[in-house]
Amino acid sequence: MAAYVFDEQNIHWKAIEGIDHLWLSVLDVDQKSGLLHVLYKFAAKQQIILHRHLTLNKTMTIQGEHRLYEIDGRLKEIRPVGRFTVAPPSEEPHREGGGDQDAIVLFAIYGDGALYEALDERMNVVRTLGVQDFVNFYDRDGN
Secondary structure: OOOOOOOOOOOOOEEOOOOOOEEEEEEEEEOOOOEEEEEEEEOEOOOOOOEEEOOOEEEEEEEOOEEEEOOOOOEEEEEOOOOEEEEOOOOOOEEEEEOOOOEEEEEEEEOOOEEEEEEOOOOOEEEEEEHHHHHHHOOOOOO
């Protein structure tokens, strides 16, 4: 079977201030049903800030390898292209990143309030991202 490269030229990536090595494109926000669809791009060979997911996330790796890391930076899991994952909310923090190339991952995020907590090295919450943050990133005319 032939391999194809995901063409991201029409994706409008946005950065989240204070979170390096990560870009996003909010595809849809359905506040009535509490469901968001977001494309994330994780930089190759980098790890984003330590964080935890406060709500159910379902993911599909579109490009590259979606890598998850333990608190101490050790590789925990590799999700290759085509991997679909259901991840319930968890108190266990982790980092994420791309493999040898940028990883692009489609997230379906379920929730109506706080969605993620970003943590410092001492496990203190330094930022909470909620639905309204994603509404602010959402551009109905071009993601």
